[in-house]
Amino acid sequence: MMRLKADYHTHTHYSDGKGTVLDNVRAAKKRGLDTLAISDHSWGHGYFGLKKEKKNQYFEDIEEAQRIFPDMNILKAIECNILxxxxxxxxxxEEMKEFDIILCGYHFGSKIRNAGDLMMHVSNALHKFTGLGEKRVIKTNTKAILRALDHPIDVLTHPGDKGPVDIVAIAKKAAQRGIKLEINQRHKHLTTEQLIQIKDLDLEFILSSDAHSPEAIGEVEKAYASILSSGLDRKKIVNLKETL
Ligand SMILES: [Zn+2]
Ligand SMILES: [Zn+2]
Structure with missing residues (x-):
């Protein structure tokens, strides 16, 4: 039987999640987790990122939850945006240093700085709905992510979810940089097919719920089924407690 010891990817009302920090911690405890990261979207998300001016309150809520549940390990995390x-x-x-763990992913809705950012979003959206421009989006997305992996991040979230990528190139660079790739319950990426392509590389993974409500914390069954189908060695998943 598989058991999760940590869920490193959960959202609260500080971004687009439903629960409070305490709600998430209570849910994690009920699920038998040892460790929980509160990892709301960062302020570069135009619609629902954590407001910069709320950051101190965010930290205080996490510290208070840690005082209430001293037997849990509660991490100050953030899911930043590839722009x-x-x-x-x-x-x-400097901002990254304030957090215990940095997740990073590509999302629609991140703030647009220039025509290049806009084009990347538009071409991914177009590809998602029409299938057009596959080669070009793979090239753009892969280049963007490879460069993003130069930042001091810990986890790349749901690679390929918003548009196709060259997962082998990304996984090789992540391996070099010691960055973990995420197998995400909510977004279905990494997919079984992606896992099959990269399972033999010397690379670590996390399995996470990406919960946007307390009830979904620690829920990873579908993603775990995908791991089993791919044949990925479960020892490479850092937050599994025990496996058969
Ligand atoms: Zn995300
Ligand atoms: Zn997320």
């Missing part, structure tokens, strides 16, 4: 083809992210290295 465009240059791989820029919306947190400075």
């Amino acid at each position: 465009g083809p240059d791989g820029a992210v919306d947190l400075t290295p």
Whole structure:
């Protein structure tokens, strides 16, 4: 039987999640997790990112939850945004230092700085709905992510979810940089097919819920089924407690 010891990817009302920090921690405890990261979207998301001016309150809520549940390990995390083809992210290295763990992913709705950012979003959206321009979006997305992996991040979230990528190139660079790739319950990426392509590389993974409500914390069954189908060695998944 598989058991998760940590869920490193959960959202609260500080971004687009439903629960409070405490709601998430209570749910994690009920699920038997040892470790929970509160990882709301960062302020470079134009619609629902954590407001910069709320950051201190965010930290205080996490610290208070830690005091209430001293037996849990509660991490100050953030899911920052890859902004465009240059791989820029919306947190400075100084800002990153304030968090225990940095997740990073490409999302629609991140703030647009220039025509390149806009084109990347438009071509991905167009591809998603029509299938057009596959080769070009793979090239743009892969280049953006490879550059984003130069930042001091810990986890690349749901690679390929908003548009196709060269997952082998990304996984090789992540392996070199010691960055973990995420197998995400909510977004279905990494997919079984992606896992099959990269399972033999010397690379670590996390399995996470990406919960946007407390009830979904620790829920990873579909993503876990995908791991089993791919044949990925479960020892490479850092937050599994025990496997058969
Ligand atoms: Zn995300
Ligand atoms: Zn997320």
